[in-house]
Structures are given as structure tokens and as C-alpha cells.
Amino acid sequence: MIEKLLENTIVQAVQALFEQTIEPARAVVQKTRKDFEGDYTLAVFPFVRFARRSPEETARIIGEYLQLHLQWVAGFNVIKGFLNITISDQYWLGYFREHQAEAAFGFMPQSGGPTTVVEYSSPNTNKPLHLGHIRNNLLGFSVARILSANGKTVKKVNLVNDRGIHICKSMLAWQRWGGGETPESTGIKGDHLVGKYYVKFDQEYRIQVAELVAAGIKPDDAEKQAPLICEAQDMLLRWEAHDEEVMSLWKMMNGWVYEGFDVTYKTMGVDFDKTYFESETYLHGKRLVEEGMQSGAFEREADGSVWIDLTAEGFDRKLLLRADGTSVYMTQDLGTAQMRYDEYNPEKLIYVVGNEQNYHFDVLKLVLRNLGRPWSDTIHHLSYGMVELPEGKMKSREGKVVDADDLMEEMFETARAMTMELGKTEGFSDEEAEALFRMIGLGALKYFILKVDPKKNMLFNPRESIDFNGNTGPFIQYTYARIRSVLRKAGDSEKFAADILPSLLPKERS
């Protein structure tokens, strides 16, 4: 690339002119700001001390050196201490000729090197995917593709949280109030049907808690004593004891959810190489806890619970195993990390997980290090901020969410309406038009989500957030379509590069 060439030559120039050896990092050029003439700019202020010249003079003699030694430097100008370098049109035309026919321009060949594991999505099976999952999925899928485009061997993995008290809540509510409803009998998508009963549970539970509080019980106690929550906990115990009735209900309802998720993922355009289920992996961490007990990294309380003391590292004491011997979240993540290490021996393990779990991942890495796992450093938590609504946080228990399926459907409808209004589908078959609406609607959504810094919280205003004009996905798609159109009209690309491109350049540069 021309930047690298410029920078190397600047290092040479400084050596030759001022007898000073500098780090290549000190000779970085940047793109010239658009209101100045030139293509690349070097700020020479750091050199003036040993150049023993004014900034202007320093810039001028470096510019002369570059022009003399690099054939592609067509000229330069100096403003204050800024050296603006102009690259010749021949270079750009040559560059274009060289690369314009490359189908894989910008992509590195697959290296076949060590694997990078990217975990994303990680849904619970008690409710459908929402806007937060959209941000998660798009980030994870994009990062995987970017890594892959850089030649990395990438494995996209999903860890489905298919067990736990929240699943039991949906199950219990369906059992009690469902009346035998199924996705088939209602025409409701499986994940939505299950989510409906999760909301139902919460509504009924709140009523019970309110009644207990009215009867004079303290709110904290009421939340623990409400019959519904006790029943849900009982159901979880029966699940863990492999109670046949609970297991078959669990399998049936999870099956509905998976069918629903598959549709959502497909619509969104994301996929996975492998899916882990917590019900199958949640016991794996216990072996590591045993190991830590033996090595003395962990300690056991009188009640039998196991802890790690991280106060020396500036963290807290953290529970790793309950008194009854059951796993907690951290135990599971220790286990799955070890599984992935054993399976892929990855050079990097990326977790796309919301920033409310920053602390959890700091601790996870630290616990693994204390267990003598040097690969704990290969874990990277790709932490992203919450998607907020104008009225505040989304609350799925209260049904206060932007549903992923609904949102995508709205995007497609908006795309359809705008496209039809602009008359863009002339000569399209119904299938082509439908594919176009989806492409544009999804492009708008993806770009809207991905253009903001992952680590920042972002605001989503359902009414006005997603636009098709301005700095949007459809604008980029439109620009691409026009470029394709130009190329089509230009006929064969050789002819285009030779005859037509120069005429498209600004006059003063051709």
C-alpha cells in the first residue's frame, strides 16, 4: 500500500536529512483533510527539534526528498508544519486497473491457522428474541465474518440456556393456563407462545405477592413465599431429578422455541457452526472446582459451599458451588471454557455478551488463571451496551420489549412501501421484489445497529430511529447499485479503466 511506502521513505528521509533514526510509528501519514490540497499529510512538528529548522522548512525538504525518491509522489505543499503530499493519478488508475476485477478484493485467503471461537446470541428458551439479541447477533456474526475475511479460521458457537427457573415459569404457566395450546393449534410462532406464558406467570405472580403484602407480609418475604414461585422451584427440582412428566413438557416447549428461533435466525441472516445446550454442559465445571479445591486455589465453607477469594486482586469473594453441590453460572462458564479449549485449542475465545456481565468475565478469567490455565488470556469479552427505548430499559417480564420478529417484519413493510412509492420495482418479478424489500429492510436495520460503537449504550426510537435516507444501509446499497450500473454501461472493464475512468476524474487532476 502507498501509505506504507510513504512512511518507510519518510523514515529514510529523516535519516538522510537529519541523521536521526526514528520509529516507523513516528512517521505515520494520515489522509489529508478535504479542504486542503493533497492525498496524504505528515505532521512534521515532532521532527523540528532535531531538524534544527522551522516547521515549514522541515516539511519542505522532506517533501522534496519524497518527490525525488518516489515516482508516485506528484507534488506537495506545506502549510504551517503540515506536509501535504499529492499522489499521481497514474498510481490510482494503476491501482484500480489492478484490483477492479478481483472478486475477493479486501479478503485474505483462509490461513488454515489456529481457530478463533466466537460465541454470540446465547438466548434463554423462555421467551422470543428481542432488540438486545439483535445487537448481539449482528455484532457476533459481523465479527466472525471480519475475522474470516482476515484469513482466520472461525467457529461461530451458540450457547443456549435451556434450563433453570425461568424456563420452569413458562412451563408452569402453560400447564396451568395454557389449555393445551400449541403453535399448531394457535398459529403462534413457538417462541412467542412460550414467551406469552412467561409474561402470564409474572402477572399472576405479582398478584399473589400483592395479596400477601396486603395481608401484612413483608415484600421481600412475600416474593419468596408466593405459591407460584414455590411451585416453579419445585418444578426445577423435579427437572433436576429427571422427573418424566417435567422432562417431556420441557422437551416439548423447548422444541417449539427452537423452531421459532431457527426462523428468526434465518430471517436475520445469522448462523452457527455449533450449538451448545446448558442442560448438557452445566455439570462440566464441577471437575474444575474439584481441581481448585485440591490445588488450594478455592476454599470450602462450613456449609459445604465453595468460594474463591479474589480480594487480593481487587475483586470480591465469589461463589463457585452451592452448599447442596449444584452449579452456579460461574461454574458453568468455567466448564464451557474448558470444553472449548479442549475442542478447538483456540488462539482466541470471543464472548459477545452485554456489558452488565463485565464483572463476570473479569472474574472468569481470573479464576481460570488461578487454576493454572495460561489460555485464560485468550478470552476476550466483546462487551456491548444496552439498547434503550425512549421510555427507558426494556423489560421482557413485563412484555415491554421490541420483539425481533416484529421489528424485522416492520422493516420489510417499510421497505416495501417506500420502494413501491419510488417506483423502483419496475420489471421485477414478485419474487425479486420481495427479495429486494428484505435486502433493503434488513440492510437498514443492520447498519443502524452496527454503526454505533459496541461498547456504548444506544437509543432506539421505534418511530424515527430507522431511516432509509442519509447515513443508512439503503444509502450504501443505493451507491453500490449505481456503481454497478456505471460498470454495466461501461461495458467491458478494460475499456472502462482506460477510456471512461479518466473522464470521471475532476478536471484539474486528469
Added chain:
RNA sequence: GGCCUCGUAGCUCAGCUGGAUAGAGCAGCAGCCUUCUAAGCUGCGGGUCGCGCGUUCGAAUCGCGCCGAGGUCACCA
């Protein structure tokens, strides 16, 4: 309270490994469809880059201290 993150135009966001007069889009106003696609283009107005101190030739960018917002410090995941 401890720790972490964020604070840039009316709104949503770029810029943050230090560089020139801080940029886009939306919203507002004024123009532009017989050239390749107007989902576009051109122009105008709009800023104490939360506040203060420091480092530096130079700070939106780095450091420290305040203020404000969010997260977290669960035998939830």
C-alpha cells in the same frame, strides 16, 4: 460506598494509538430530475466537545479531581 463504562449541534451518532478552522445524518430553510438510478446532490443556519486543573510546540483525544447518566458488587443467568 467500592469498581467499570459513558457524557461531542435541538435529536441520533462519528472523530478518541494527541495535529490544521470539531464532522455526518435527521429535523429547519433555499435551490437542483432530457446525461450513470433524486433512496441522490448543492448551499445556509446551528457547538463553552459536562466542568476544572495538569502534561505538551499542540488536547474532544492523555493524566488527576469534581458533576451527571448507566452498569455491577446474587447461593439469577
